[in-house]
Amino acid sequence: MRPGGWNGRAPAHSLGALGRRKTVNSVNEPFYAGLLGRDMAVDLGTANTLVYVRGRGVVLDEPSVVAVNARDGRPLAVGIEAKKMIGRTPDHIKAIRPLKDGVIADFDICEKMLRYFIQRVHPRKWAKPRMVICVPSGITGVEQRAVQEAAQQAGARKEAYIIEEPRAAAIGAGLPVHEPSGNMVVDIGGGTTEVAVISLGGIVASESIRIAGDELDEAIINFVKKEYSLALGERTSEEIKIALGSAFPLQEELYAEVRGRDLVTGLPKTIVISTSEIRDAIEEPVAAIVDSVKVTLDKTPPELAADIMSKGIVVTGGGALLHGLRERLSTETGMPIVIADNPLFSVVHGSGQCLENFDVLKHVLISSAHQYRPMAIARRTSRRRYVLLVLVLTAVTLITLDSRGGRSGPLGALGRAAHTLVSPIQGAVDSVATPISDWWHGVTDGANLKRDNRKLREQLAIAQGAERAAQRALAENEDLKKLLGLNSLLNVKRVNARIVGRDTGNFDSSLTLDHGTESGIARDMPVVGPDGYLVGTVIDVGRNFAKVRVLTDPVFAVGVRAPQHPGSGAATGTASGQRGSRDLLVDDFDPQAKVLRGDQIVTSPLSTKFPPDLLVGSVTKVVDLPGGFSRNVYVRPYVDLGALEDVSVLFWLQGQGPVVKTTTTTTATTSSTTTTSTTTTTVGG
Amino acid sequence: MRSLRMLALIVVVVLVQVTVFPHLRIAGVAPDLGLVVALAVGYHDGPEAGAIAGFVAGFGFDLFLETPLGLDALAYALVGYGVGIIEGGLLRSPRWLPSVLGVAGGLAGGLILIGIGVLAGVENVKGTHGVQTIAIAALYDGLLAPFVFFAVTRTVGRADDIRTSWSIR
Numbered sequence A: 001m002r003p004g005g006w007n008g009r010a011p012a013h014s015l016g017a018l019g020r021r022k023t024v025n026s027v028n029e030p031f032y033a034g035l036l037g038r039d040m041a042v043d044l045g046t047a048n049t050l051v052y053v054r055g056r057g058v059v060l061d062e063p064s065v066v067a068v069n070a071r072d073g074r075p076l077a078v079g080i081e082a083k084k085m086i087g088r089t090p091d092h093i094k095a096i097r098p099l100k101d102g103v104i105a106d107f108d109i110c111e112k113m114l115r116y117f118i119q120r121v122h123p124r125k126w127a128k129p130r131m132v133i134c135v136p137s138g139i140t141g142v143e144q145r146a147v148q149e150a151a152q153q154a155g156a157r158k159e160a161y162i163i164e165e166p167r168a169a170a171i172g173a174g175l176p177v178h179e180p181s182g183n184m185v186v187d188i189g190g191g192t193t194e195v196a197v198i199s200l201g202g203i204v205a206s207e208s209i210r211i212a213g214d215e216l217d218e219a220i221i222n223f224v225k226k227e228y229s230l231a232l233g234e235r236t237s238e239e240i241k242i243a244l245g246s247a248f249p250l251q252e253e254l255y256a257e258v259r260g261r262d263l264v265t266g267l268p269k270t271i272v273i274s275t276s277e278i279r280d281a282i283e284e285p286v287a288a289i290v291d292s293v294k295v296t297l298d299k300t301p302p303e304l305a306a307d308i309m310s311k312g313i314v315v316t317g318g319g320a321l322l323h324g325l326r327e328r329l330s331t332e333t334g335m336p337i338v339i340a341d342n343p344l345f346s347v348v349h350g351s352g353q354c355l356e357n358f359d360v361l362k363h364v365l366i367s368s369a370h371q372y373r374p375m376a377i378a379r380r381t382s383r384r385r386y387v388l389l390v391l392v393l394t395a396v397t398l399i400t401l402d403s404r405g406g407r408s409g410p411l412g413a414l415g416r417a418a419h420t421l422v423s424p425i426q427g428a429v430d431s432v433a434t435p436i437s438d439w440w441h442g443v444t445d446g447a448n449l450k451r452d453n454r455k456l457r458e459q460l461a462i463a464q465g466a467e468r469a470a471q472r473a474l475a476e477n478e479d480l481k482k483l484l485g486l487n488s489l490l491n492v493k494r495v496n497a498r499i500v501g502r503d504t505g506n507f508d509s510s511l512t513l514d515h516g517t518e519s520g521i522a523r524d525m526p527v528v529g530p531d532g533y534l535v536g537t538v539i540d541v542g543r544n545f546a547k548v549r550v551l552t553d554p555v556f557a558v559g560v561r562a563p564q565h566p567g568s569g570a571a572t573g574t575a576s577g578q579r580g581s582r583d584l585l586v587d588d589f590d591p592q593a594k595v596l597r598g599d600q601i602v603t604s605p606l607s608t609k610f611p612p613d614l615l616v617g618s619v620t621k622v623v624d625l626p627g628g629f630s631r632n633v634y635v636r637p638y639v640d641l642g643a644l645e646d647v648s649v650l651f652w653l654q655g656q657g658p659v660v661k662t663t664t665t666t667t668a669t670t671s672s673t674t675t676t677s678t679t680t681t682t683v684g685g
Numbered sequence B: 001m002r003s004l005r006m007l008a009l010i011v012v013v014v015l016v017q018v019t020v021f022p023h024l025r026i027a028g029v030a031p032d033l034g035l036v037v038a039l040a041v042g043y044h045d046g047p048e049a050g051a052i053a054g055f056v057a058g059f060g061f062d063l064f065l066e067t068p069l070g071l072d073a074l075a076y077a078l079v080g081y082g083v084g085i086i087e088g089g090l091l092r093s094p095r096w097l098p099s100v101l102g103v104a105g106g107l108a109g110g111l112i113l114i115g116i117g118v119l120a121g122v123e124n125v126k127g128t129h130g131v132q133t134i135a136i137a138a139l140y141d142g143l144l145a146p147f148v149f150f151a152v153t154r155t156v157g158r159a160d161d162i163r164t165s166w167s168i169r
Helices: A012-020 A080-084 A107-121 A141-153 A165-172 A213-228 A234-244 A275-281 A283-299 A302-311 A325-333 A343-356 A358-364 A375-405 A409-444 A446-484 A666-670 A672-684 B002-019 B033-045 B047-062 B071-087 B097-120 B127-156
Strands: A040-044 A048-053 A057-063 A066-069 A075-078 A093-096 A131-135 A160-164 A183-188 A193-199 A202-209 A255-262 A268-274 A313-316 A337-339 A494-502 A510-513 A526-528 A534-541 A546-550 A557-562 A571-577 A584-586 A600-603 A615-624 A631-637 A646-650
Touching (some): A040 A343, A048 A107, A057 A080, A057 A107, A057 A343, A066 A080, A131 A165, A131 A343, A165 A193, A165 A202, A183 A283, A183 A302, A193 A302, A213 A234, A213 A268, A213 A275, A234 A255, A234 A268, A275 A283, A283 A325, A313 A343, A343 A358, A375 A409, A375 B071, A375 B097, A409 A494, A409 A534, A409 B002, A446 A600, A510 A534, A557 A615, B002 B033, B033 B097, B097 B127
Parallel strands (some): A040 A131, A131 A160, A183 A313
Antiparallel strands (some): A040 A048, A066 A075, A193 A202, A255 A268, A510 A546, A526 A646, A571 A584, A584 A631
């Protein structure tokens, strides 16, 4: 027997070598070709699958067989290994040929096989390859879509190109398909026989029949069963066809021993069979193939027929290797017959040529992205965009509404409801997490300890300066109070609250407190720390939570004043937070007024939002701007927001002043110590 | 059923984000869990699902923030959609892919956030401070991404099981 098979298309022992062989070189690729992924052409044949990679040639040739574990549906082997299993598998393993008659019969298995082959030859991780796939010319639209979807599922780029097999075979056999002359090609594959007359790159007349190599195998099985009562397997019959099959009487008739199972006795048996018997057995399918050639010639326009008469019919595909086929076709049609140089590779080489000269040969391909794009995919894409558009518009509308009208209306109510639900959880997590959080800060900010230490020393020095200033201010304050008859903060009602959430987002410097309207907290109430330092104002409040905008927030602003130094006027201005900084900035102090580093800054009596003389911070830097008309005063807040855990909300309503305590509430009792210290500080400030 | 489980996951993630992660800051920056969920969903289920999941997660997070409502929703939705598109161009998924997507997605989401924030007049996002914050947040996202991807896969399952059924030999 010959070592190679024609239905098996390539000699079995050369398969491994083929995987590494480079057949086509000297292709000028752009330098970025490797990044984009290599384009590939796939001859997805009934019997064999061949893959051609642009710039590398045919890199893969394996039988189109997948062995599947029937229990869980997982593939066990693909290609040559799976083919060896045909007819030799236990019950739970099935060797499946996913293609039948040139088209996909088992979509899932075919897609898996294709994916496996692609991954074997395409080492790029990032890009999907552009892919050209060969299909029989008689394929229906549904079948074509199945092939394209299988390719896309298996990892091809969105547009998978389809090429009809006879065109690819003609290009692969080196026929001048673009010239205005007739070229006739007969491609006898495993599942289909394609006959086509091609001129100017287009198919003029064609015939596609689903009779080819597989049919010959079946005919041999049936013949041996009928004549010798012997059961043969698919692989044996294929071997018989390769060794003994012929289409025309041979000069010397051959004989071969064939082993199989006797259908009468059930025992293995050996018979001797001759080429003439096999010729009779396969006569019917061979005649059908010859007929299809004749029919195509019948449909060919006379000018082209004349061209073919002089050039001959080119036969490609594994079937071209059938003994005596040339003589048979030649006798029946009277035409000269040429067997292609490498008939097994004609189709894949032809589609490979389309890749190499993609721009030139593009028009012979059918792109899934354009003409034959399945409706479903197109609809999916447009729906996808529609969804995104709706989401974006909704978000933009929300942003606009929210930044225009503040947190009010249904959106504000929704936010408050969410906060109300989550606030207890935040409280619980906070009490559990505080020690963990401290540890975490120690771990992630360990390197900052030295810096922090230095800063603390600095702050200490500032505080000492502040104390001296406070002493000075004390007398002044007492005098002023007497003069104006102001209420002391001692009498202002307050609620103590714990901070359960801070800076929820990265661009959100706010605190969440665990008390809300239930405790009487309302919007715009000032919030102070345990020492009476200003922390911020309430900006949103729900049943059991309040959100506080801290004084370092860029949106925050508070009227402040600096102490009056001898010989200069009082400085009042507005302090506001700065992005990414811990310091507040006052940029509207009177340039004439004297402000020194270390000066204590307190809330201004002119401010209606805050009680007067709340401690804000101390001056760290005074920068006189050129021209002497303005100066920037930087103020470091006294309150350490990072270490702050408890705060007090002062019942001070904007424009109305304090809500004075009438009865001692429980909240007030628990906060008595804090109240005292606050009062002291206030009096001092 | 899948979308219900997805919704439940997003609710849990938003809860964790607003209760736990404010305590687990690195250099004062918290990660964007919702953004990573949008990435994971976009990666597994495609652009449409990624955009919707991102919008829902972002909106949920927005409810707790003082930044304009819808800012995170928009950024997350765009990033979820984008990763779905990118996924369409990937043939394989190496193990470290979630981390890379986390960092890249975090950066993209942060930049979108800053861009829209500036347009909407959010003071806090401007300047180098904002860029530095999103860079740290993106790295943090990359760190958390493998876990979030795992959680998303476990919760909602895979849209197509085919991808993993073949390993490369």
